[in-house]
Amino acid sequence: MISKEHIIKRFISYVTVDTESDPESTSTPSTANQWDLANALAKELISIGMKDVTIDTNAYIMATLPSNVEHEVPTIGFVSHFDTSPDFTGANVKPRVIENYDGKDITLNAEQNVILSPDYFEDLLLYKGQTLIVTDGTTLLGADDKAGITEIVSAMEYLIQNPDIKHGKIRVGFTPDEEIGRGAHKFDVDKFGAAYAYTMDGSQIGELEYENFNAAGAKVTIKGKIVHPGYAKGKMVNSMYIATDFINALPRMETPEHTEDYQGFFHLQDMDGSVDETVLKYIIRDHDKDHFEARKEVMQKLTEDFNAKYEREVVGIEIKDQYFNMREKIEPVMHIVDIAEEAMKQLHIKPLIKPIRGGTDGSQLSYMGLPCPNIFAGGHNFHGRYEYVPVESMIRATEVICKIAELTAEKHR
Structure with a gap:
């Protein structure tokens, strides 16, 4: 015993x-x-x-x-x-x-x-x-x-x-x-x-x-432009606002608090921001390998769309696989x-x-x-x-x- x-x-x-x-x-x-x-x-x-x-x-x-x-x-x-x-x-x-x-x-x-x-x-x-x-x-x-x-x-x-x-x-x-x-x-x-x-x-x-899960980590770096706020009209680009738009552009119901069983997710686990630069750290998870690859593609495409919108490379992304x-x-x-x-x-x-x-x-x-x-x-x-x-x-x-x-x-x- x-x-x-x-x-x-x-x-x-x-x-x-x-x-x-x-x-x-x-x-x-x-x-x-x-x-x-x-x-x-x-x-x-x-x-x-x-x-x-x-x-x-x-x-x-x-x-x-x-x-x-x-x-x-x-x-x-x-x-x-x-x-x-x-x-x-x-x-x-x-x-x-x-x-x-x-x-x-x-x-x-x-x-x-x-x-x-x-x-x-x-x-x-x-x-x-x-x-x-x-x-x-x-x-x-x-x-x-x-x-x-x-x-x-x-x-x-x-x-x-x-x-x-x-x-x-x-x-x-x-x-x-x-x-x-x-x-x-x-x-x-x-x-x-x-x-x-x-x-x-x-x-x-x-x-x-x-x-x-199949697992990956994503680091999203968003670049802004810092100038004196009293003279910022038409000049300042606040990276934190762009970061907010990026976060909201991902499927809101595909996060850990809204998923279970075999459902995958995007999880924003850390953010550090200023006007000049904001860094978002995500983990990407899915049991299905095809869905996992699709999730990575979603984040890559979103990055490209933001850069096209701002007509410059305002968003950079680095995605690394972690385990399968x-x-x-x-x-x-x-x-x-x-x-x-x-x-x-x-x-x-x-x-x-x-x-x-x-x-x-x-x-x-x-x-x-x-x-x-x-x-x-x-x-x-x-x-x-x-x-x-x-x-x-x-x-x-x-x-x-x-x-x-x-x-x-x-x-x-």
């Missing part, structure tokens, strides 16, 4: 280490403090009995649980990331454990009137009677993806302590900088040596995902999804197979030759002060890892 207290203690030890990544940094990891948890994880893997524990010069951690069966079994892997999102501060995280959640509002921070309410976050009601770990309302929690790390380490420890559970060789990998899209960039797939792997990086219990839908790489090896689904069913967990409205290390790893679907880690409301994780979901995810390992060995007997 996997101990609830042990899971809680391990998880809290991870989330209280600040590992926020930095998109402006060019180093790997992007922040020095990610090393604090990386080094601690490497030591912990050794202490629980894992073999071949390595941590490279970029803080990528790998370790092995050797096979305990005689017959040939494909090497499988489990992957999570230890950085947290720069969208909200991850410094000085003060997690709080709520036993036997009663289904009512949770006051995270009375002084700032921060309330985690099921009236707004309806998923809370799925976990009535369970143990929740929440924030103090001033930071994110870090369940994305320290819940995944907790589950992988706990599963390996459990398998080591229970050798009657038969399994093949298992590799685990922990990465930096996933939250800024670089988690897999320096992941050595050949060194990892697995036939396939699973990222433990989903949300609600039961999630099983092998589709994700892993479905193309998973479908030829769908048995790996089937094994995960069967593992959940045997544990009486209802599989929720749906597309990821985002990306994981698994999407990039799949294109690097390591097919890598995604499994729930249990957390909710990632990247903000309302983040929480049910402890029971982390326990169930840990059990799923163990069951996948067991079923993989059985099916290759």
